[in-house]
Amino acid sequence: DAGVIQSPRHEVTEMGQEVTLRCKPISGHNSLFWYRQTMMRGLELLIYFNNNVPIDDSGMPEDRFSAKMPNASFSTLKIQPSEPRDSAVYFCASQPGQSNTGELFFGEGSRLTVL
């Protein structure tokens, strides 16, 4: 079975540009999570969706960040405008709908560098 698929794997952009990160969860999984990983702050939960509905976006750092899940097989995380401090690895993870144990299945991440 295919795992969680993220694209792009690497993105280098200039400050002020729009960045869109994409995620395809595992088929049949009902919950999707976006995490950000930095050296200073470790893994931070940004937002998560259940059945395509955003449940908690309190981790989204600023209004420059937005996330959508238009259907069960696709989600985007957008940063507009991007800033150098947004440089990080962004992970998408999905969770089976029947899970009540919290186990997450991670993609390989999107490494973002904002110059």
Add this chain to the structure above:
Amino acid sequence: AQSVTQPDIHITVSEGASLELRCNYSYGATPYLFWYVQSPGQGLQLLLKYFSGDTLVQGIKGFEAEFKRSQSSFNLRKPSVHWSDAAEYFCAVYPGGGADGLTFGKGTHLIIQP
């Protein structure tokens, strides 16, 4: 709110030696507990998990972890490490009840000396 502490930022172990990575959590009840491993440039892979029952759990790649309720700990162990075990290791907790995802520790970076 629950928290996870991994007190060792870096650990260096000789190849073939035993390994123990520490993890302590703060939570009123017993949460669900996980260890994930992240190799360079890769995502997080589940090593093992504890939900209930036997407090010693076996995982992939020869790893095991022991849940100790009295110490609020869930330490990861391996009797003999291999160079390929060099990676970042994350402990995580989930309190259940529909909480918002996993809470991760800051990670422990494992270096293997030849």
